[in-house]
Amino acid sequence: MKTICMYFEIHMPNHLKRYRFFDIGTDHYYYDDYENERATVEVAERSFIPSLQAMLEMARTYGKDFKVALSISGVALELIEQYATSVLDLLQQLNETGCVEFLAEPYSHGLASLGSTESFVDEVKRQSKRMKQLFGKTPKVIRNSSLIYNDEIGATVAEMGFKGIMVEGAKHILGWKSPHYVYSCAHDNRLALLLRDYKLSDDISLRFSNTSWSEYPLMADKYVGWIADMPAGEDVINIYMDLSALGLYQPLESHVLDFIKALPAEAQKRGIGFATPSEVIAANKPVGPLEMLHPVSWNDEERDTSSLLGNCMQRETFNKLYDEKIVGRILACRDRRIKQDWDRLQASDNFRFMTTKDVNAYRGIYESPYDAFTNYMNILGDFLKRVKDLFPDTVENDELNSLYTQITNLDKDLEVKTKEIARLRARLEKYEPKEEAAPAVEESPAPAPAPAKKAPAKRAAAKVAEPEEAPAKKTAGKKATSAKKAPAAKKKPAE
Amino acid sequence: MFGWEFPPKIYGGLAVASYGITKGLSLQGDVQTTFCMPRPTGEEENFLKIINMSQVPIAWREPNYDNLCSRLVGHSADDYYRFRNHIYADFNYMQGLDDLGCMGFAGGYPGNLHDEINNFSIIAGVLARSEEFDLIHAHDWLTYPAGVHAKMVSGKPLCIHVHATDFDRSRGKVNPTVYSIEKNGMDHADCIMCVSELTRQTVIHQYHQDPRKCVAMHNAVYPLSEEIRSIVPNKKPDEKVVTFLGRITMQKGPEYFIEAAKRVLDRSRNIRFCFAGSGDMMQAMIELAATYGIADRCHFPGFQRGRQVYECYKNSDVFVMPSVSEPFGIAPLEAMQCGCPSIISKQSGCGEILTNVIKVDYWDIDAMADAIYSICTHDALYKYLSEEGLKEVDQITWEKVGLRIRSCYDQLVGRGWFDVNDYRP
Secondary structure: OOEEEEEEEEOOOOOEOOOOHHHOOOOOOOEOHHHHHHHHHHHHHHHHHHHHHHHHHHHHHHHHHOOEEEEEOHHHHHHHHHHOHHHHHHHHHHHHHOOEEEOEOOOOOEOHHHHOHHHHHHHHHHHHHHHHHHHOOOOOEEOOHHHOEOHHHHHHHHHOOOOEEEEEOOHHHHOOOOOOOEEEEOOOOOOEEEEEOHHHHHHHHOOOOOOOOOOOOOOHHHHHHHHHOOOOOOOEEEEEEEHHHEEOOEEHHHOHHHHHHHHHHHHHHOOOEEOOHHHHHHHOOOOOEEOOOOOEOOOOOOOOOHHHHOOHHHHHHHHHHOOHHHHHHHHHOOOHHHHHHHHHHHEOHHHHOOOOOOOOOOOOOOOOHHHHHHHHHHHHHHHHHHHHHHOOOOOOHHHHHHHHHHHHHHHHHHHHHHHHHHHHHHHHHHHOOOOOHHHHHOOOOOOOOHHHOOOOOHHHHHHOOOOOOOOOHHHHHOOOOOOOHHHHHHOOOOO | OEOOOEOOEOOOHHHHHHHHHHHHHHOOOOOOOEEEEOOOOOOOOOOOEEEEHHHOEOOOOOOOHHHHHHHOOOOOHHHHHHHHOOOOOOOOOOOOEOOOOEEOOOOOOOOOHHHHHHHHHHHHHHHHHHOOOOOEEEEOHHHHHHHHHHHHHHOOOEEEEEOOOHHHHHOOOOOHHHHHHHHHHHHHOOEEEEOOHHHHHHHHHHOOOOHHHEEEOOOOOOOOOHHHHOOOOOOOOOOEEEEEEOOOOHHHOHHHHHHHHHHHHHHOOOEEEEEEOOOOOHHHHHHHHHHOOOHHHEEEEEOOOOHHHHHHHHOOOEEEEOOOOEOOOOHHHHHHHOOOOEEEEOOEHHHHOOOOOEEEOOOOHHHHHHHHHHHHHOHHHHHHHHHHHHHHHHOOOHHHHHHHHHHHHHHHHHHOOOOHHHOOO
16 A cells, blocks of 8 residues: 655754854854744744644544654754744644654754764754653654765664664665665664655645646645556655745645645545554565665755755864864763754754855855855854863863763762662651751761762761752862762852 | 047056957957047057047148158058048137147046047047948047047947946045036937946936946956966965055045954954055055054055056955945956955945855945954865855956947847847846
């Protein structure tokens, strides 16, 4: 049976503000709040809300006969949480119908998959965690930013335990092969590749309202007819696009949502079903491995990364951003603002704004690629300086990591001890209900478990009631191996 | 074609543009150009016919043939006699006639410029009667009266070329005499070629011309000669040079360059700023630099000519043209030919045909400083602009301009009027 797998990406960038080079070192806030609010509200009202409502309606009408997959980038989720919470409500409602699968993707919608595997893995984990928090399920299928994929990325995500990944069905990769089968990763056959049918996808996202297109007006029966007419055996039709295609690229006046709503009924007539990516992977065995040495993406006609990393300005930015030392430091540090800025600065849109391939490309607040480059590099200059100021330049990343491991271990120790103290104190109170806690303290270290040998004596007990936080950085800097110093450090607010 | 300047004698951009246009047309093979100018040097290239307006008779004299031949610069003695047969009124009353019956021109831009323009127009009347031609093309306002006169006499279509308007030169405070000459020329013209869309809009709105007869005809550049290409840049590795090249006058916006320089130097001291050129604001600019305490980083080498100009570009890391109003501005194209990235004001006409340059508003000194700093600090941007700029500017040739002018000519000669809507470049 033929199956349609529809997937929509929810992403919008954090617009950066005009940042001059003389702001470097003085101003650490990089965002254009006004533009972010305006853009988020606009895309939510014109596209996300009506589209999600339409899907909700479809889910309620067709029940199990309609399935869809969605993914939200972490940075977009932050914007939605801030400016357009109604989108979140709709997503929740949609989730409750059970017809939707949420996918994993890199938190920042950035290019970490090409720059730093370490950071990529970290981002995907964070994103998966958010999805689990919000929608109750850990994603099993992943899509990378702009559908960027090559064999190495495949191996990485397979290692992380993902069952499948979405890939552009680029002609120059497939050759005579059809995108309507499930393939497997050339480096790891546990990972299934779902190939986007760019023709059918672009028919909706790029051409739907184009009156000079030969197939205009596109009707649901014709569209589903094309799918039904495909050769037997070509069972998986993957239609992937940005959610903003519905409503923003293709205006609502073009009745694109009515078209989408009509699809399940037409599909039913012809015995075509809908499925989520996980269901597709479960139902279809990979027909064979697909080798992809060079990254492909769903951008442009070339389906490669040339609109993101095509010119030397973009490559310079990329190299600065994913410098090994920098990435290591950012991952090691616990400064939340740095981590957040790192997510936002990575977003691939920042690279897209610098493209010189298309003179009329959308560039956000920028007028030209040079303008985009200059502004971004100013911000990056300030950001990198902040990262470098975190730790002395002489400290290597490995050293940093071992220090952090120590801190983490100490944290765990402390946690164990705190619990122990609380338990003992409670027990003590049972025995000596009238007495003060002070005399009891002297006894408490003794029964503590092995790691607590040098447990903080007097003050520790007085502080047990305080909520435990991670110890301050100072401990790390001084290579504190003795737990004695921990309580002293505790006074400082944790980073 | 009426013009005021022609190489090798160069006063400003007009000579270069006149050369480029005539050369571009001559390459088509079937366009014959007669270039009438006040005072040729005799060393002009000979792909076109030069008529020396200083030696066109307007009063009958009988000069000795040998004497005549030895004295004529530009056209021949036969031309002289033919012109003499077409004197159309008695100009003996005029002051300054020489023994050939001609009015001399000082050349260039002397104090009695208005008299010279008038004389130029009188002589054009003689030429219009004696020469055979299909079309009149007049460059810049100095020759408009001559063009109009020639059109009145011959009835041939008049095409005028607006290289600049008085609105650009004076920031809006126009000289009424100049304005009236310009306006009169435009009113009589059948086709107005403007060096940029910016200028075209000025012509339409300030001179109230019909948009249909105005067309933007962008300038181009000639490929660099081998001699200039072989100049080896003399750059210091740890120092960057930012250059302003042009007349230091109000029109060119030098004060914005200083302001931007100050902002850049506040942060980074290994950048030098070079003001190549002279002009009435030079003194004020030196004082301004001193006031800001950046005089040690600002250099004023004075007016540059010929090879020096290209050396200057080659030694620079950034070229800045912050013109307040620039009809076209050929300098950034020359800088790009030398591989020097350019920052130009959005008020410059050449920005309309360039993509690999950074464009900022002339008053936006923050953006200008940012762009300068960015090119100086990020090699990727420098490299990109330098390489892509060179590729781009190599595509802008006078041959193409010649073809576009030709298509306008074809309309004018073919049916007698010009409509920009029918113009297909």
